[in-house]
Amino acid sequence: MIYLDNAATTKPCDEAVEAAVKMMKENFGNPSSLHRAGLDAQLEMDRARKIIADSLGAESSNIIFTSGATESSNLALRGAAAAYGRRKKRIVASAVEHASVDETLTALEKSGFEVVRISPGAGGKFEPADFISACNEDTFLVTMMLVNNETGHILPVKETFSAVKRRFPDIITHSDCVQAYMKISFRASQLNADLISLSGHKIHAVKGAGALYIKKGIRLLPIVTGGKQEKGIRSGTESTPLIAAFGAAVEKYSGDISQRWERAAELKKYLTEKLAEIPEVTINSPEDGSPYIINISQPKRSEIMLHYLEGSGIYVSSGSACSKGQQSGVPAQFGITGKAADGALRISLSSETTESELDEFASALKNGIEKVRG
Numbered sequence: 001m002i003y004l005d006n007a008a009t010t011k012p013c014d015e016a017v018e019a020a021v022k023m024m025k026e027n028f029g030n031p032s033s034l035h036r037a038g039l040d041a042q043l044e045m046d047r048a049r050k051i052i053a054d055s056l057g058a059e060s061s062n063i064i065f066t067s068g069a070t071e072s073s074n075l076a077l078r079g080a081a082a083a084y085g086r087r088k089k090r091i092v093a094s095a096v097e098h099a100s101v102d103e104t105l106t107a108l109e110k111s112g113f114e115v116v117r118i119s120p121g122a123g124g125k126f127e128p129a130d131f132i133s134a135c136n137e138d139t140f141l142v143t144m145m146l147v148n149n150e151t152g153h154i155l156p157v158k159e160t161f162s163a164v165k166r167r168f169p170d171i172i173t174h175s176d177c178v179q180a181y182m183k184i185s186f187r188a189s190q191l192n193a194d195l196i197s198l199s200g201h202k203i204h205a206v207k208g209a210g211a212l213y214i215k216k217g218i219r220l221l222p223i224v225t226g227g228k229q230e231k232g233i234r235s236g237t238e239s240t241p242l243i244a245a246f247g248a249a250v251e252k253y254s255g256d257i258s259q260r261w262e263r264a265a266e267l268k269k270y271l272t273e274k275l276a277e278i279p280e281v282t283i284n285s286p287e288d289g290s291p292y293i294i295n296i297s298q299p300k301r302s303e304i305m306l307h308y309l310e311g312s313g314i315y316v317s318s319g320s321a322c323s324k325g326q327q328s329g330v331p332a333q334f335g336i337t338g339k340a341a342d343g344a345l346r347i348s349l350s351s352e353t354t355e356s357e358l359d360e361f362a363s364a365l366k367n368g369i370e371k372v373r374g
């Protein structure tokens with residue numbers, strides 16, 4: 001198998017798997033229980049919480065565990081709307097957010113909030129000034145992802161949030177950092193983000209665990225109520241095996257973020273040169289985007305080419321993998337429309353991808369363009 005769909009999910013690393021198995025076999029207590037078994041589970045969960053907090057330059061008390069980034073963003077947006085939305089009704093967002101944010105915004109719109117979606121300008125670039133112009137005294141939240149999951153564009157979160165905070169200090173800022181975490185070094189305070197959504201399974205941990213960073217002083221009302229776990233913000237027994245796996249992956253990958261970025265950049269350059277030899281292929285991702293995500297267009301329908309490549313054991317994605325083949329509006333925001341959108345493929349790398357895997361992909365793609373009908 002040549003797995004080039006790392007933006008959809010990643011292979012869990014051995015450290016994550018071992019941490020999860022150890023929790024299930026040896027440390028399976030409920031972290032809320034008052035006895036020793038509960039305490040042991042809680043200590044391990046606290047260790048993971050500290051590792052994740054440290055990676056953001058934050059305190060353990062800033063981290064709430066969730067089932068994944070979808071839940072983190074739902075909690076961030078719905079929780080903030082419930083806490084702050086009685087008097088203020090406007091939310092400003094980028095128009096290229098993942099469905100976990102965008103669909104949540106649509107739901108909030110249906111319940112009476114006003115959502116202003118800001119599109120990028122030429123070259124897919126966002127202007128912080130556009131966000132400032134869209135904010136007013138009625139605005140309580142601005143949300144902007146750090147790396148786009150479909151194209152790899154890096155959004156100017158730090159510049160935008162800093163400008164927003166200067167002009168409107170009370171506005172809360174949220175960033176979906178799923179595709180940036182453990183790939184770009186950032187601190188919560190550098191981004192000027194009050195809320196940050198993270199996912200375990202995108203960083204070689206296990207599906208089913210995510211986190212929400214909440215800056216001290218930001219109030220969120222819970223969207224899941226019950227036993228008041230996670231400081232009452234997210235009730236429900238924590239998944240200690242998956243949380244331990246999340247912590248183990250962050251521990252493994254937080255030390256060499258820039259070296260892995262360099263390696264991914266080499267791989268992106270290598271693939272770009274290979275694809276330049278196929279005249280029918282165009283690269284949609286920007287040169288200065290995340291090297292982990294490369295969006296290309298080729299002349300066959302995405303799904304047809306995807307399945308052709310699958311026949312050679314090569315896995316890529318068409319559009320956003322989360323949408324199960326449904327075309328999202330995001331590529332169009334970045335100027336990928338018409339035939340280019342119909343034939344768009346997303347190749348997403350890990351630092352363990354090899355040049356020979358990329359050779360095989362490029363040669364299978366070339367064959368597919370020649371052989372596949374339609």
Ligand code: PLP
Pocket residue numbers: 007008067068069070071098100145147148149176178179198199200201210322
């Ligand atoms: N945000 C982005 C940018 C993503 O790419 C994804 C998954 O594709 C998510 C959020 C959702 O994450 P999860 O699967 O942890 O709910």
